[in-house]
Structures are given as structure tokens and as C-alpha cells.
Amino acid sequence: MTERILGPVHPTAAATSALRPLFLGAVAFAPDSLFGGWQExxxxxxxxxxxxxxxTAGALDNLRRVTGEVDGDHRNMWFADSDVYKTLEAAAWQLGRTPDDAELRAFLDTTAALVAKAQEDDGYLNSYFTVDKPELRWRELHWSHELYCAGHLIQAAVAAARAGVGAQLVTVARRFADLIVERFATVDDVDGHPEIETALVELYRLTGHRPYLDLAARFLDLRGRGLLNGERFGPRYLQDHVPVREADEVAGHVVRQLYLLAGVVDVAVETRDDELLDASRRLWADAFGAKTYLTGAQGSRHRDEAFGDPYELPPDRAYGETCAAIASFQWNWRMLLATGEGRYADEMERALYNAIAGSTALDGTHFFYSNPLHLRTGHDGSHEDAPSRRLPWYSCACCPPNLARLVASLSGYVATTDRGGLQVHLYTAGELRTTVDGSDVHVVTRTEYPWDGRVELTVTTETALTLALRIPGWADGALVDGAPADVHDGYAEVRRDWSAGVTVTLELPMPARVVRPHPRIDAVRGCVAVARGPLVYCVEQADLPGGVTLEDVRIDPAAPLFTSTATGTAAGRPPEVPVTLTARGSLEPPSSDELYGAHPGAPGEPVELTAIPYFLWGNRESGPMRVWIPVATVG
Structure with a gap:
């Protein structure tokens, strides 16, 4: 049964999607693979x-206030219901993988019952507005998050329906969705926080009920027409400054913008609206051409959790919200399905291995909300908006349950099919079972990716299958079965007679490399970063000699980089760091303490720099870290 569960995004047969996602259970990660470890x-x-x-933080008690089970004030954010729904979605996807988890099933069933009990007679459901602000229901959509919360409820219900659990949750979500259609189908209103659009499309895909899709399309066409009150941060913050079809730059609150664009692609492929898809392409070019960090993080401004100007990418002040990286992953997945172009899978991989993976500690219970690329010496990390280390929870707790739902469904993002073909986008050890043109396909993948670029795929099928293997943009000189890969749109296609079982070997060269920033990124001019394969690396204070200040370190970009296998905790590093990088550099402390005195650079004492994968930083003692390292002064 689990092998037939549809994943989070499943376009209808009539959609103009180039690729088709696999069933969620089609891919099983090897337990000792990185993905398998993350999922466990x-x-x-x-x-x-x-x-x-x-x-303990009160999100469930907020709902219990509605049912009369508890008294007291609403706790934390007025949209905390969404944290409940995202966790329910994660639970549903996980139960699709491990249906015998009695404790998790009890949580899903009891919470779905609580949500049903809190729902009003007409279908409305929002713990804050039902108890505290009933007179403002649907009245202040620029900040209320009513439709945002509804969107996450709907996504949880879709997951429950596809996993075959929580039938009561599906009933609740459809009652609320029907109310939303009744309320908004003929009025010019939109929500200040996009999310409902992509949720309604997926509910349409689940049920076939066309009004859900029509309303999602209507919300997109109303966006950008000045309907929202932007008194605090202005209309750009809400993506209400220009119609979606006319927009030529991503702007405002990053998560809002990216969730909106996920909905744009969903509506575009289901309604065959090429103009909408072209708008998404245009905005993608802006986002990834001038407003994305090396790690795949997005959002350079803390004040409004927003995109900055082109090339405004300060590493120490990076907001890089975890939810923004997840939203970017989701948007790129939809663009990949719609077009089949490998550049979107490249961005999925970059965000996943760096910005998303780095948000969670090795213990799985501490998280970053913002993800800087530089933690300064002396940083005041006392506030949760910019802490020095990961925290167990936040007053705005959107990120931890968002991570939980993504990782629980991660197997659904690895591969796709089209007529006559199978495409592999993300590499991991494990097994894949699906059908192509009615024939069973079995793929066994052996690899230590991302630590090693060798990927062996043993394919068995009776069909005339074309196997498409993604060749990442960083992988110069990739080989397929020992021959140079012939790459088109980011993929190398392999055609074989697979009936007896054939092993294809992909070799992605992974030399350590120096990355130089665009010269218009003023904040890191004169700096370089180091990377290997899909992983961005960083230098932590913990790997520097005693008495050395991280800000005094310089790197020699002309010197060779060395790759070494870490010796685990014996080297003072987390045991989950199979590969470290070593670079040559120097120490160049300031010549005086004058803040604006002359400090001519001079070659300093040599120093060896050890770099670890960015996603593993902060798992030792709290201390400074940087991705972008200043270049050594030439004597």
C-alpha cells in the first residue's frame, strides 16, 4: 500500500508537465546514506x-480554547495553527512510510479530532479569530494569515488522504475550502501571506473539484492590484505592487514571494497558461541571477524578512530563513516538473545540502530560523532572531515543522518519469521501483554521494527505457561508463537493453574548488569561498589554533586545496564529517586598534585552514564561522 502513495505535488494527467513524479514509496533510501540518516x-x-x-508551547491549547477544554490567553503567534497543520502533514507522510507507528497515528487521530471539534458550523477554522477577534474575521487579510493557515490545513489533509490516514482531517479541510470558495469566488480579496494558492491546486488534484483550481487562479490574478493594506512595510512586502504576470523581479517577504510562485507554477500547468509559466521563469532568473546566496539561502534583510537589491548579499546579516530555502526547493521542484530543465534540480540540490540541511543540528532537535554565512567574533546571539547557535523552538515556530514535513516526504523528490524514460535528479544510495510505459523498473543505486562522485545504478526492466542522469553544473568532466557525458538541458541520457540488468556508472569529478563572488556583491569583494561537489564549506573558530581570531584569517586562493578524510571525534570534529578541506592561508591581524586609522596589509604568519561542510557548522561549541574568506595580501 505504501508504494502507491502520491507525494506532495502530483499534477493531473491533463497538466502541461514535462515530467511526472513517482509514488512516495517508489524510492527507499539506504539506511546508511545521508538521506536515509536524515529521514531516520x-x-x-x-x-x-x-x-x-x-x-508545551501552546499551539494545541490555542485550539483547545475554542473547544472549551482550556482557559487562558492565546499563546505565541496568531497564526500558530499553521504549526499544528505542518506537523500533521509531516505525520501523515511518515505514516505513509511506517504505518505501524501507533504513537504517531494516535497523535494524528487525536489532533484531527481536536481540529474538527474546533471548526465552526459554517466550516470556518482559526483559533485566534474564533476566540479573540471574531469581529475581524476576513476583515484584515493583509496580516491575519487566515488563508495561510487554511492552506497548511489543506496540505495536511491532502497528505493524510494520500497516505490513507486521518479521514476526518480531509472532511474538515474540504468544509473549510468550500467556505473559502463561497466567500472569495466573487470578491476582490487576497491574503497577505500566499500559501492558499498552491494548497487549493493540490486539493483540486486530489478531488477533481474545479472550483478549487479556479479560485487559486483568481487569487493569482488579483495579486498585485493594491488590494492589501501595506502600511507597515509597503505593498512590495506583500507582492501587492505589481500583477504577477507583469512582475520582472522577486521582491518583499521571501517566503511569501516563493510560496506565491509555487502556486503560479501549479496553476500554470493545470490551466495550460504559458504566460503564467513565463512569469515564473522571468522571476526565477532574477532570484537566482542576483539575489541568492552561495548556499541556496534567500533573503538578505532581517527587518522585513525580505529580498534585498540585486547583489545585496551580506554574509553576516543574511536572513536566509529556513522556510525560504524550503519554499525555494518546492518552487524549483515545480519548475523541474513543468519544464524538465536540470537547472531547477541544481538549485534544489544546492538548497537541500546547504541552507536546508544546515538549519538542523545533528541531534535533530535544535534549529536555525535564519542562516547566516558569517558569525562574527563577539556576536550578540542572545535574541532568537539571530542566535549564536540553533534553538529548540521559536515564538514563531514555522521552521521546525516545515523541515519535518519536507524530510518525511523527501523520497518523493528524487526521480521522475516521462513517456519512455526515467530521470534521476538527486543521488543517494537505495532502491527505486516504478513503472514506465506499463513495465516494471527496478533501480539499485550504490554511492557515497555527496562525499564521493561515483554513482552506480543497476537497472532492470523489459521496457525500452531511456535513463536520464542529472549532471550538476559544477561537475566539469563528468563521465558515463568511462566516456565523456553528452549533456543536454543538464542531463546525460543512457539507452540500453536493460532486460538482463545493466549497471551504469556515473562519475562526477569532485575536486575541491575555489568559488569567487560576482564583483557587484560588495559585501564579499576580496573574498573567496571553497566548495566540493554540491557542498559549500566554511571555516569555524573551533578549527583554528588557540589565540587566533577568525576575522584575522586570510586564504591564498592560488594555493592547492587538499581533500582529506576526517578522523571523527578524535580530531575534534563531528563524526558525520567524512570529508574536510584544507587550504593555505595567513594571519593578518590589524596593525593598530584605531577604528579608522591606516592599516596597510602585509603578508602574515602562515596558517593552515580546515574547512567543514557548511551544513555541519555549529555542532560543537558556539563560536565564529565564515563561508567567505578574505584573500591574503600579496607581499
Whole structure:
């Protein structure tokens, strides 16, 4: 049964999608693979942690106030219901993988019952507005998040329906969705926080009920027409300054913008609206051409959690919200399905291995909300908006349950099919079972990716299958079965007679490399970063000699980089760091303490720099870190 579960995004047969996602159970990660480890940690640590904190932090009590089970004030954010729904979605996807988890099933069933009990007779459901602000229901959509919360409820219900659990949740979500259609189908209103659009499309895909899709399309066409009150941060913050079809730059609150664009692609492929898809392409070019960090993070401004100007990418002040990286992953997945172009899978990989993976500690129970690329010496990390280390929870707790739902469904993003073909986008050890043109296909993948670029795929099928293997943009000189890969749109296609089982070997060269920033990124001019394969690396204070200040370190970009296998905790590093990089550099402390005195650079004492993957930083003692390292002074 689990092998037939549809994943989070499943376009209808009539949609103009180039690729088709696999069933969620089609891919099984090897337990000792990085993805397999993440999924096990998510199931055993992160998801139970989220369930616990929904109770202790008050999100469930907010709903219990509606039902009369508890008294007191509403706790934390007025949109905390969404944290409940994201955790329910994560639980549904996990139950699709491990249906015998009695404890998780009990959480889903009891919470779905609570949500049903809190729903009003007409279908409305929002704990804050039902109890505290009933007179403002639907009245202040620029900040209320009513439709945003509804969107996450709908996505949880879709997951429950596809996993075959929580039937009561599906009933609740459809009653609310029907009310929303009745209320908004003929009025010019939109929500200040996009999310409902992509949720309604997926509910349409689940049920076939056309009004859900029509309303999603209507919300997109109303966006950007000045309907929202932008008194605090202005209309750009709400993407209400220009119609979606006319926009030529991503702007404002990053998560809002990216969730909106996910909905744009969903509506575009289901309604065959090429103009909408072209708008998404245009905005993608702006986002990834001038407003994305090396790690795949987006959002350079803390004040309004927003995109900055082109090339405004300060590493120390990076907001890089975890939810923004997840939203970017989701948007790129939809663009990949719509077009089949490998550049979107490249961005999925970059965000996943760096910005998304780095947000969670190795214990699975501590998280970053913002993800800087530089933590300064002396940084005041006392506030949760910019802490020095990961925290167990936040007053705005959107990120932990968002991570839980993504990782629980991660197997659904690895590969796709089209007529006569199978495409592999993300590499990991494990097995894949699907059908292509009615024939069973079995793929066994052996690899230590991302630590090693060798990927062996043994394919068995009776069909005339074309196997398309993504060749990442960083992989110069990729080989397929020892011959140079012939790459088109980011993929190398392999055609064989697979009936007896054939092993294809992909070799992606992974030399350590120096990355130089665009010269218009003023904040890191004169700096370089180091990377290997899909992983961005960083230098932590913990790997520097005693008495050395991280800001005094310089790197020699002309010197060779060395790759070494870490010796685990014996070297003072987390054991989950199989590969470290070593660079040559120097120490160049300031010549005086004058803040604006002359400090001519001079070659300093040589120093060896050890770099670890960015996603693993902060798992030792709290201390400074940087991705972009100043270049050594030439004597």
C-alpha cells in the first residue's frame, strides 16, 4: 500500500508537465546514506520533538480554547495553527512510510479530532479569530494569515488522504475550502501571506473539484492590484505592487514571494497558461541571477524578512530563513516538473545540502530560523532572531515543522518519469521501483554521494527505457561508463537493453574548488569561498589554533586545496564529517586598534585552514564561522 502513495505535488494527467513524479514509496533510501540518516533522524527525533512542542508551547491549547477544554490567553503567534497543520502533514507522510507507528497515528487521530471539534458550523477554522477577534474575521487579510493557515490545513489533509490516514482531517479541510470558495469566488480579496494558492491546486488534484483550481487562479490574478493594506512595510512586502504576470523581479517577504510562485507554477500547468509559466521563469532568473546566496539561502534583510537589491548579499546579516530555502526547493521542484530543465534540480540540490540541511543540528532537535554565512567574533546571539547557535523552538515556530514535513516526504523528490524514460535528479544510495510505459523498473543505486562522485545504478526492466542522469553544473568532466557525458538541458541520457540488468556508472569529478563572488556583491569583494561537489564549506573558530581570531584569517586562493578524510571525534570534529578541506592561508591581524586609522596589509604568519561542510557548522561549541574568506595580501 505504501508504494502507491502520491507525494506532495502530483499534477493531473491533463497538466502541461514535462515530467511526472513517482509514488512516495517508489524510492527507499539506504539506511546508511545521508538521506536515509536524515529521514531516520526526522522520524525518531525531529517529528516527536515538534509534537511535544505543539503541546508545551501552546499551539494545541490555542485550539483547545475554542473547544472549551482550556482557559487562558492565546499563546505565541496568531497564526500558530499553521504549526499544528505542518506537523500533521509531516505525520501523515511518515505514516505513509511506517504505518505501524501507533504513537504517531494516535497523535494524528487525536489532533484531527481536536481540529474538527474546533471548526465552526459554517466550516470556518482559526483559533485566534474564533476566540479573540471574531469581529475581524476576513476583515484584515493583509496580516491575519487566515488563508495561510487554511492552506497548511489543506496540505495536511491532502497528505493524510494520500497516505490513507486521518479521514476526518480531509472532511474538515474540504468544509473549510468550500467556505473559502463561497466567500472569495466573487470578491476582490487576497491574503497577505500566499500559501492558499498552491494548497487549493493540490486539493483540486486530489478531488477533481474545479472550483478549487479556479479560485487559486483568481487569487493569482488579483495579486498585485493594491488590494492589501501595506502600511507597515509597503505593498512590495506583500507582492501587492505589481500583477504577477507583469512582475520582472522577486521582491518583499521571501517566503511569501516563493510560496506565491509555487502556486503560479501549479496553476500554470493545470490551466495550460504559458504566460503564467513565463512569469515564473522571468522571476526565477532574477532570484537566482542576483539575489541568492552561495548556499541556496534567500533573503538578505532581517527587518522585513525580505529580498534585498540585486547583489545585496551580506554574509553576516543574511536572513536566509529556513522556510525560504524550503519554499525555494518546492518552487524549483515545480519548475523541474513543468519544464524538465536540470537547472531547477541544481538549485534544489544546492538548497537541500546547504541552507536546508544546515538549519538542523545533528541531534535533530535544535534549529536555525535564519542562516547566516558569517558569525562574527563577539556576536550578540542572545535574541532568537539571530542566535549564536540553533534553538529548540521559536515564538514563531514555522521552521521546525516545515523541515519535518519536507524530510518525511523527501523520497518523493528524487526521480521522475516521462513517456519512455526515467530521470534521476538527486543521488543517494537505495532502491527505486516504478513503472514506465506499463513495465516494471527496478533501480539499485550504490554511492557515497555527496562525499564521493561515483554513482552506480543497476537497472532492470523489459521496457525500452531511456535513463536520464542529472549532471550538476559544477561537475566539469563528468563521465558515463568511462566516456565523456553528452549533456543536454543538464542531463546525460543512457539507452540500453536493460532486460538482463545493466549497471551504469556515473562519475562526477569532485575536486575541491575555489568559488569567487560576482564583483557587484560588495559585501564579499576580496573574498573567496571553497566548495566540493554540491557542498559549500566554511571555516569555524573551533578549527583554528588557540589565540587566533577568525576575522584575522586570510586564504591564498592560488594555493592547492587538499581533500582529506576526517578522523571523527578524535580530531575534534563531528563524526558525520567524512570529508574536510584544507587550504593555505595567513594571519593578518590589524596593525593598530584605531577604528579608522591606516592599516596597510602585509603578508602574515602562515596558517593552515580546515574547512567543514557548511551544513555541519555549529555542532560543537558556539563560536565564529565564515563561508567567505578574505584573500591574503600579496607581499
Amino acid at each position: 533522524r526526522n522520524a525518531s527525533r525531529t517529528l516527536p520533538h515538534c509534537v511535544e512542542h505543539l503541546d
